[in-house]
Structure formats: C-alpha cells, structure tokens
Amino acid sequence: MASSGRSHGTEREGFAGTFLALGPTAPTILPGWDAAALLEHLHLRERAPQLMLAHRLPGPLADRARAALERYRMTPWEQRVADFRTAPGPLSLIGRLDALSGQAELLIHHEDLRRAQDGWEPRRIPAAQAEDAWRAVGLMAPLAMSVRADVTLVSPLGGRRLRARRSAGSLRVHGEPLELLLWVSGRDQVARVQVHGEPAALRALQEGRRGL
Known part of the structure; x- marks a missing residue:
C-alpha cells in the first residue's frame, strides 16, 4: 500500500527537529561526517547535485561551484535546517525517486544521526x-x-x-x-x-x- 505524503512530511519534519536539537557538530555513524556534513549532502542531493562534482569541473565552473558551497556553509544553521524542511517538488527527479523508494534516504540518514548519540534507542515509527x-x-x-x-x-x-x-x-x-x-x-x-x-x-x- 502506498503511504501518504503526510508520512513523508512527518519524517522530514522529525529529521529537521533532530538536526536543530543536536546542532551542526553532532557526530553521525558515517566516518568523517558530522551533522553539518550530512545536512550538506542532503541539500546538494535535493537542490544542487551539480555541486557534488564541483572538484571535477573545469576552471571557472569549479570556482563558481566552490563559491556556492562556501555561501551555503556560511548560512546560519537554523536557516539550513529550515531550507531542508521544504521537500523537493514531486515533479523533480529526486522527488520522484524518494516517492518510489519510500523515503529510504531520509529514513536511513536520520538514523545515521540519531544512533551516533549516547543513549540512543530504536524509535517506534508510524505504520x-x-x-x-x-x-x-x-x-x-x-x-x-x-x-x-x-x-x-x-x-x-x-x-x-x-x-x-x-x-x-x-x-x-x-x-x-x-x-x-x-x-x-x-x-x-x-x-x-x-x-x-x-x-x-x-x-x-x-x-x-x-x-x-
């Protein structure tokens, strides 16, 4: 049975709340990644996938990509999280992929963050x-x-x-x-x-x- 957009929004909203509660320097279970690196990965995946290959672009393009990444990293944490709360549109490639996969990316990465914290416990998720x-x-x-x-x-x-x-x-x-x-x-x-x-x-x- 296909789940509703509301369940997708609930997961994103909960994930955003976890980001805010823990802050940008919180650890994740991913080697070398803190919360800020994880949120950046999600931002680039959803909104600027071309910047994920910035280091491979030729001269001027690479410079512009690096500048865009730097602007993103200088944005206040609360604003970065607020941007994340807005899901990619249902007609976008990532929006369609996430709808097909049952939001696997959000579910997995939310646990990457949650389960790196002391005293974590498995959570009960809605049906x-x-x-x-x-x-x-x-x-x-x-x-x-x-x-x-x-x-x-x-x-x-x-x-x-x-x-x-x-x-x-x-x-x-x-x-x-x-x-x-x-x-x-x-x-x-x-x-x-x-x-x-x-x-x-x-x-x-x-x-x-x-x-x-």
Missing part, C-alpha cells in the same frame, strides 16, 4: 512509515546486497527472499522494517536484527557486500 521502510527494503536489497547465500528478510509485515547464484547456504534475518533497511544498507553497528543461518552462509555474509 505508514514502517510500510515505507519495508517497501524500501524490497527495492534496495537486490541492489545493495552481494552475498553468496540465500537471504530471507523477515519483518512483522512479511518476508522477502533473495536467492544467490552458487549459494553457500541460507540465512534468515529478523527485525522491524526500519532495522532491516539499516542492515541491508550495511549499518551493522546500529541495526537491531537477529541473523540465523548455516555456518557456510554466515561466512559468506562476512565476505559479501551490503550498501550502495
């Missing part, structure tokens, strides 16, 4: 957002996982099985939809899941790849 996360698992898992084992992902919303060529065995991974989304994206250090499987399949999991 519509859980459906978003579970849909994102189905879309992301075949792209994000390269594991020589048959993997069955099991959540309260159902199961998804991914078969591998020349499989070494089978695995079952149990968790809430958001936890499985984090696990599929390679965030083992914070994903609250339970993994069960044959020894050879568990070794294949350690040797495989997850994440984009």
Whole structure:
C-alpha cells in the first residue's frame, strides 16, 4: 500500500527537529561526517547535485561551484535546517525517486544521526512509515546486497527472499522494517536484527557486500 505524503512530511519534519536539537557538530555513524556534513549532502542531493562534482569541473565552473558551497556553509544553521524542511517538488527527479523508494534516504540518514548519540534507542515509527521502510527494503536489497547465500528478510509485515547464484547456504534475518533497511544498507553497528543461518552462509555474509 502506498503511504501518504503526510508520512513523508512527518519524517522530514522529525529529521529537521533532530538536526536543530543536536546542532551542526553532532557526530553521525558515517566516518568523517558530522551533522553539518550530512545536512550538506542532503541539500546538494535535493537542490544542487551539480555541486557534488564541483572538484571535477573545469576552471571557472569549479570556482563558481566552490563559491556556492562556501555561501551555503556560511548560512546560519537554523536557516539550513529550515531550507531542508521544504521537500523537493514531486515533479523533480529526486522527488520522484524518494516517492518510489519510500523515503529510504531520509529514513536511513536520520538514523545515521540519531544512533551516533549516547543513549540512543530504536524509535517506534508510524505504520505508514514502517510500510515505507519495508517497501524500501524490497527495492534496495537486490541492489545493495552481494552475498553468496540465500537471504530471507523477515519483518512483522512479511518476508522477502533473495536467492544467490552458487549459494553457500541460507540465512534468515529478523527485525522491524526500519532495522532491516539499516542492515541491508550495511549499518551493522546500529541495526537491531537477529541473523540465523548455516555456518557456510554466515561466512559468506562476512565476505559479501551490503550498501550502495
């Protein structure tokens, strides 16, 4: 079932609140990234993707891109967060991609920030957002996982099985939809899941790849 735009707005609003509460220097689980770097990544992805390649542009274009990035970084934190609260339009490429993916980018990166803080706990997300996360698992898992084992992902919303060529065995991974989304994206250090499987399949999991 497709979730409403309201659930998407709720996630963005909550994420913006977390940014404001923690401030620009708060850590994330992403190596070398603080909250400011994460927000910049989201800003560029949604509003100025050309600036993500600024260092590869030729002379004058690179200079203008660097100047634009510097202006953004000099903007007060509260204004940067306020800009983030406004989602990209539904007709934009990123808007369409996020609608298709169930807002996976926001869900994952919000947890990148939340779960780097002392005393964090998994949050209960509304049913519509859980459906978003579970849909994102189905879309992301075949792209994000390269594991020589048959993997069955099991959540309260159902199961998804991914078969591998020349499989070494089978695995079952149990968790809430958001936890499985984090696990599929390679965030083992914070994903609250339970993994069960044959020894050879568990070794294949350690040797495989997850994440984009």
